[in-house]
Amino acid sequence: MGGNVFGTIFTVTTFGESHGPACGAVVDGCPAGLPLTLEDIARELRRRRPGGGGPSTTRFEADEPEVLSGIFEGKTLGTPIAIIIRNTSGRSADYEELRDAYRPGHADWTWEAKYGLRDYRGGGRSSGRETAGRVAAGAVAKVFLGRYGINIQSWTSEAAGIEVPGPGDGGFDLAEAETNPLRVPHREKAREIAEKIEALRREGDSAGGTVSCKVTGLPPGLGEPVFGKLDARIAEAMLSLGAAKGIEFGAGFSAAYGRGSELNDCPIPAGEGSGAVPPGHFRSLPPGVPALAYGSNNAGGVLGGISTGMPLEFKTAFKPVPSIGQNQKTVGRDGKIRDLCIRGRHDVCIAPRAGPVVEAMTALVLADLLLMSLPGACFKLDP
Amino acid sequence: MGGNVFGTIFTVTTFGESHGPACGAVVDGCPAGLPLTLEDIARELRRRRPGGGGPSTTRFEADEPEVLSGIFEGKTLGTPIAIIIRNTSGRSADYEELRDAYRPGHADWTWEAKYGLRDYRGGGRSSGRETAGRVAAGAVAKVFLGRYGINIQSWTSEAAGIEVPGPGDGGFDLAEAETNPLRVPHREKAREIAEKIEALRREGDSAGGTVSCKVTGLPPGLGEPVFGKLDARIAEAMLSLGAAKGIEFGAGFSAAYGRGSELNDCPIPAGEGSGAVPPGHFRSLPPGVPALAYGSNNAGGVLGGISTGMPLEFKTAFKPVPSIGQNQKTVGRDGKIRDLCIRGRHDVCIAPRAGPVVEAMTALVLADLLLMSLPGACFKLDP
């Protein structure tokens, strides 16, 4: 039971049901003295906010965070940073019908099978609204990481069956991902996907998508080499997102079809590698260990569970939003088959809004690993 | 630092370098009173053992486990079960050249970048040998789960670019996976893959593969609904395996390209569903919650992070073994480019041997989650 606390040193505890009074997060273990403002948090919440104006959702929440503790005179105190976000837009009446019916593709029945009861209004704790707390906490982690030059950027790499060209392909433009509500880094594809999503909405259907994430500035040496591998921690974080069905790093599943002679990333002297963090980055290498880069990044920035200094790259797959406007067969609380047509406001495709959550969870993992590696995996008398 | 302890209630701590005196595991939190024999552990170790006679590897280890504690008169005591496996076959001389060179695709440099030194003999702790401890511990978890009728079965679903037909396809035969060293559940494909691997070995090259895993008998209600989702925990476990590059559950990445109307698993009354655990399974449902099944299993047995009672199904992608017999460019400890040709005994494709490790890690995750939902210290079949 439980499972609402995440991390070892830099930890977050989230809380809140979709239609309860508030959701939020408590960040514990953030170092003291870090400059942090309310706006740092509010900005990230706006990025994930429903009703961003785009075609993927229609719900609206103000999502104004309130910080209850942990910041004093503009800096973190080293104490828990409690952040709450009031729920203001819940129209519970939309959900009355769901009290006695289990929605296909949702956690309604599994929740009851586990807990015996559920808050049926909007999915309760299984709602996408739950991620507001993650994003608020991730905003703190992002500020922390940013101070070390670590940057996390996500984008929609596929949605509604339409693939988006990746970095290096023509038309790829990360800035674009921040300006269109679908978070698609390609102007033309963004329009194409928007049209497809609008068509699906009219049909009462929904669509899946993938979100890519790239982290630059990550020094080598992060991650533990056995169970706490960097990729294991990231995978856990991504699959903890409601609709995630898969993840891959670097060459990913295609590596399972390739050869070692093609896929091995060969070390090259530092400076020659594009994308690797420079040797003089904030975490100096232990004595006697040469700086180097890699000639390719099929590994996605991690070897043996430890960061290589190349960008960390991974992609997460999200299933179609299960709340669809078509009639579906299901089972009621009485155990009998019944028809169900879900009302209320729903996204067609979750991938665009998942991006900021992917970034937040990535930031939480990395902040935690950074604090576990800063002191020194490597013994030195004068830390 | 660390990261060699896994789990919350049913935990395992593994240890051991490839060419050190021994590797092993300490299982903590296994309920008392569980019948457990040395052979239960030895059998699983034989399944993962190198030199199983097949084409995928050539190293030989006896892998005889010794139990140092935790079992008394044929039953677990509730105390830590320490298991050691002596390393007997290490030929360190093969590795002298690696003292000063970083192998492409390996953790050699990342390890040094983190720790400042490494045991260069056979990869040390980053060797596949590390998984012996996992398998020994997983054997204990498997016995525990078996008592509840929970069964875990893996197979090679692709290797060296050759796809193996899945359950429901013609020729799929799980028993076959236990008899051929490639763990391919299809006689003809097994032969085909063996030939391809042999050809790659002659070329001094290697290949990737995927491993599928299916768990039956899992009751609904396992997994925590936010961070500790069942799929998140499994994903973490799988990506903690050395060469894993991705994982997907149920429809997985293909779900990212589909529609909600196709992919939603619709509830059906219990009894009608094939594959779902029967209503009278060991964990009874809370009062008022009807037993049900699902008409499809695109979710792979998990909704909202909680098991549905349908089989848990996932697939893990493994990259090609990075140790290849061809000449490669790399960088030495002196920071200079150099040629490297790796000697020693190496697998061509890791997927076949990864299967038992996939099962072991799955068992460890499930035993832990089961104990978070079930009673106690003292083992009883009917809690």
Add this chain to the structure above:
Amino acid sequence: MGGNVFGTIFTVTTFGESHGPACGAVVDGCPAGLPLTLEDIARELRRRRPGGGGPSTTRFEADEPEVLSGIFEGKTLGTPIAIIIRNTSGRSADYEELRDAYRPGHADWTWEAKYGLRDYRGGGRSSGRETAGRVAAGAVAKVFLGRYGINIQSWTSEAAGIEVPGPGDGGFDLAEAETNPLRVPHREKAREIAEKIEALRREGDSAGGTVSCKVTGLPPGLGEPVFGKLDARIAEAMLSLGAAKGIEFGAGFSAAYGRGSELNDCPIPAGEGSGAVPPGHFRSLPPGVPALAYGSNNAGGVLGGISTGMPLEFKTAFKPVPSIGQNQKTVGRDGKIRDLCIRGRHDVCIAPRAGPVVEAMTALVLADLLLMSLPGACFKLDP
């Protein structure tokens, strides 16, 4: 860093500075279906509230809790229960002088030595106000334990140098501890101590005290036998209270001066023992294990780290409140010796107000240990 999360299964995360916007707690892992009201929480907060009318403190806070999540239609959901308590009475001006001076006996300097900065207003996070979150969380744990017939009761057993007769001694009356603000279970001693405390206040001085705690209804079998001993967990919890300087169980320190022949608690058949939980208590014994009691309780209810079924009994020592009204020598932020006279509202003796916090922390430990030995996500009285 961090350290604001407590527990393994039933966990609490607390937050809040003395003069920040609010303090509070997030309880995670409380089983679903437990009837819980706001008044259950408010009642415990009133018990610890400053300004209870008695002689030991003069600060006043309304301490009205708000529940933000985790309760639905009068029952717990199995999700995190977030509780906040607004700070309304902070008079920060009282603390301006403390910005640049380190109070003797306080954590002012150690805090800065660790974090580099502090919220100097009222001790910030090191204030006794921090315990409001613990008490709110403990209230939830108490309700949970109460359902199993587990009752926790504390009292002031010594204050300002005046010893209070214990259970079995003449005049001991637990009901009295709930009616007088000093929580002294003896009418006459309560008056005597009140007078002594008033005299100390006039002198600008303060006093220490001890708090005894007794838990009845605890079944045998709680606690892990090595590191997670029941008494180890309780000791950790008690020494996590600001002014605690020691703890002892059962015969405690006096046992260090006694003989085995005097102190061994000898087993007696169940039913003959006074104080032991009856054999038919909620947790049944494993097959073949006879019910029994103990003829004495020098162990204080725990043997080998595991509860015996006899009452759990321990005593915690609290040092005098370090904020005294007398002139003291200290060092300023400039490193120079200076005089300091502390203003503001302060307790003379913390022991009376510590009682409800002792109970809360005890409840949190026991709820956690109970869930490690009992089933489930879903609350049921008869597991």
Add this chain to the structure above:
Amino acid sequence: MGGNVFGTIFTVTTFGESHGPACGAVVDGCPAGLPLTLEDIARELRRRRPGGGGPSTTRFEADEPEVLSGIFEGKTLGTPIAIIIRNTSGRSADYEELRDAYRPGHADWTWEAKYGLRDYRGGGRSSGRETAGRVAAGAVAKVFLGRYGINIQSWTSEAAGIEVPGPGDGGFDLAEAETNPLRVPHREKAREIAEKIEALRREGDSAGGTVSCKVTGLPPGLGEPVFGKLDARIAEAMLSLGAAKGIEFGAGFSAAYGRGSELNDCPIPAGEGSGAVPPGHFRSLPPGVPALAYGSNNAGGVLGGISTGMPLEFKTAFKPVPSIGQNQKTVGRDGKIRDLCIRGRHDVCIAPRAGPVVEAMTALVLADLLLMSLPGACFKLDP
């Protein structure tokens, strides 16, 4: 269940029953590159060894440790350090009678009440032999701490009712504690106590005692300010020892009887304080925070849960060894009252042998806290 893993970053997992094949420990999270030899571990095991020649015990074990992993070419690898110690001296026949009887003052019945079965030979996992693993692990921690100038020293401060003069009193001599088997730092008292213990042995009785521990060289800033207080962590560690019944820090229980004006430790400029770590110690203070010391150490080196830079001082109370040679009444497995006379080799007073275990557990706590504080509670761009 479980509870055999201790620590967060620097962790230890212990295992082993008294009369099983071996006991031992796995240390995880020890930084790489630390010079460490087998003798470092063997030396500490000899210090706790039964049969040290003195009057307190009569059992003999060679206690030769074997290191299975984690050390390479004389230095730690950053990987788990597995250490085993074979049990060679178990005479199980001595314990046949205990199969069906519950010894007074032991964990025999509580163990069965929890687990349903037990290894009755010598107490199994509840035996003092369990501490061999702790001492082996603690030896690693001690070497780590020693590199930072942190020194841990324990001594018997009372035994069999005879108080030993403390530091500053006449005749106190720490070197003496290492030379006499009772670990009494006072030649005359050592003889006096030895005689008393011999007399008790003849009477078939046993005695309690206290162990004092002092840590020097500890920098300010260790410990988390709320739940993870330095003293809370130490208290948990001490009460996890089998026969421990209480602990106190600094002035301890006597502080509960004193006044603030007497007990407050007043800050003084650094350099004037005797006993405080010098300002130039390995962990530099954050910018703007002056170095200081304290004019007294009633706090025992910890304020608000954070180390002050003054010596950490605490005392642990141990009850008399419950195995006595006199006839006792108890209850058998059949639930009936019976007589029991315990045979076998037993200590009269555990305090002398507890000393090295107290030191080991202290070292484990401090190594863990050091690694949590080195990276920086306090944010800095260039760690």
